[in-house]
Amino acid sequence: MSKTQKVISFLTMLVLVLIGVFLIYVNDDYDANNQALEAMKSDDKVQVTGEDPLYFYPIDRTENQTGIIFYPGGKVEYESYAPLMRQIAEEGYATFLLDVPFGLAVFDINAAEKIMAANPYISEWYVAGHSLGGSMAAIYAEGANEQLSGLILLAAYSTADLSGTDLNVLSIYGSEDGVLNTESVQENRSLLPDNHKEIIIEGGNHAQFGNYGEQAGDGDATVSTEEQQKLTVEAITDLLAE
Numbered sequence: 001m002s003k004t005q006k007v008i009s010f011l012t013m014l015v016l017v018l019i020g021v022f023l024i025y026v027n028d029d030y031d032a033n034n035q036a037l038e039a040m041k042s043d044d045k046v047q048v049t050g051e052d053p054l055y056f057y058p059i060d061r062t063e064n065q066t067g068i069i070f071y072p073g074g075k076v077e078y079e080s081y082a083p084l085m086r087q088i089a090e091e092g093y094a095t096f097l098l099d100v101p102f103g104l105a106v107f108d109i110n111a112a113e114k115i116m117a118a119n120p121y122i123s124e125w126y127v128a129g130h131s132l133g134g135s136m137a138a139i140y141a142e143g144a145n146e147q148l149s150g151l152i153l154l155a156a157y158s159t160a161d162l163s164g165t166d167l168n169v170l171s172i173y174g175s176e177d178g179v180l181n182t183e184s185v186q187e188n189r190s191l192l193p194d195n196h197k198e199i200i201i202e203g204g205n206h207a208q209f210g211n212y213g214e215q216a217g218d219g220d221a222t223v224s225t226e227e228q229q230k231l232t233v234e235a236i237t238d239l240l241a242e
Helices: 003-027 034-038 078-090 111-118 132-143 182-187 225-241
Strands: 046-049 054-058 065-071 094-097 122-130 150-154 168-174 197-201
Touching: 034 078, 046 078, 054 078, 065 078, 065 111, 065 132, 078 094, 078 225, 111 122, 111 132, 122 132, 132 150, 150 225, 168 182, 168 225, 197 225
Parallel strands: 065 094, 065 122, 122 150, 150 168, 168 197
Antiparallel strands: 046 054, 054 094
């Protein structure tokens, strides 16, 4: 075998190994639990349709409908956020839960664009996300701020400069969150509009914004998942009602 052939062989093996490592990484995700799967069933309050996105449609919707497009956390099955999306829909707001490539919103930051284009009856739009999904929603919001009313960050922070926008921004995280880098939250706070709202859920952690069980490195919550999500929904609906 010539030197050139050896180099080609080595590079081919390296690429295959890297592909294998990547596939193992992206497939080692957090699965939605039974509560999440139950929340995906339609009833007399909310109709659930689609796959990408999962659309939670309030039966008693208002004429001037508000829509929320949600970016899931990194390597978390998007269905894990069905209970949260359903609870918001029960309050009268249409919610769209994205299924992002490889479970990483970074691969489809502009996913909200097609949702907005396909649903012209929605008169007001918010983007939202958990963890990595929240940061990617913020990046999308920077370029689409004129089409959006606001941004909702769950255990996330913005690296995009939104300080000069008119966006209504809400940041929520738990006091026991062991995954979120709170120093980064503080350092990047100036990138949000001056009138943004920040809520810390006492006893809440990182994972309980979704329904996928415990997350590596997270703190121990002292409130239930149900309570953390209830407080989250209350904060979000208060923002939307303003």
